[in-house]
Amino acid sequence: MDKLEFATSQVSIMQQELSDLQPELIKTSADTEKLMVKIENDTVEVEAKKEVHPVLISLYYFFTCFGYPISFDRILSVISLI
DSSP: OHHHHHHHHHHHHHHHHHHHHHHHHHHHHHHHHHHHHHHHHHHHHHHHHHHHHHHHHHHHHHHHHTTOOOOHHHHHHHHHHO
């Protein structure tokens, strides 16, 4: 019987601790969700830059092979018009 009473008191203590931590858990969950959205957005942005990068190099070599001096910045400005 003593074991049952002890277990009951421990469950009661854990329930109180969980109730006390609930606001912190909710805030942490919201912060985590915001961070996941930011990571997803940053990943999309990085992937987009990876796709442009080979295009920049190809255009740069194309123009310089034919004797046209051009900078990467100029190529970026031309690509942004497309």
